[in-house]
Amino acid sequence: MDYKVIDREQYYRKGVFRHFSEDCKCSVSMTARIDVTDLAAFSKKKGSKFYIDFLYILCKALNSRDDYKMSYLWQTDELICYDKINPIQYVFHEDTETCTTVYTTYYEDYDLFYKNASEDLEKAKESREYKLDPEGHPNWFDASYVSWLSYDSLNVELPDGYLYFPPIVNWGRYREENGRLMMPVTVRLNHAIADGYLLAKVYKLIEEEIRLFVAP
Helix, strand or coil, X not given: CCEEECCCCCCCCHHHHHHHHHHCCCEEEEEEEEECHHHXXXXXXXXXXXXXXXXXXXXXXXXXXXXXXXXXXXXXXXXXXXXXXXXXXXXXXXXXXXXXXXXXXXXXXXXXXXXXXXXXXXXHCCCCCCCCCCCCXXXXXXXXXXXXXXXXXXXXXXXXXXXXXXXXXXXXXXXXXXXXXXXXXXXXXXXXXXCHHHHHHHHHHHHHXXXXXXXX
């Protein structure tokens, strides 16, 4: 777990950061549909799990910009940027209707990531404990699949004034619309480190990573 401390006086979002971390502490979220037709076809042809393929693409997109790897150390009042952020997955247990958290390390190497993510999920199925450990896993972000619904809107709220910077990303079932498979994706970011452009940019980055991922 490596990070760099951001000089707030030199931070390119200095004014925005000050305003939304002091005057108007809030977060911003957006839900949009992403075309996953080609990714679904790729996963089917390859015999891989669409869920893990998308999780890999999401991790790669978020790790491509420092803006999505920011965090706040309240103990030292420091704004930092991690070298890498990793996903917190979830396993749903049908028998108890509860979830178990799954901490998976992100690797840019797809095969390594796929293998580890799959093993992490299988191991988590043996537990019924939530086991959330933010102190032991500070550079992890929430990546949750809402498998039961192709929703139109979703909102995640945190206490007012809480400077929580890691992304929170949810996505639902894809559905066919005009011959294409469209999947709802919700992204929540703290307004101190992200505005509408950076929020929308997540979707653009995911779309680009999908294009590169499925390319021959």
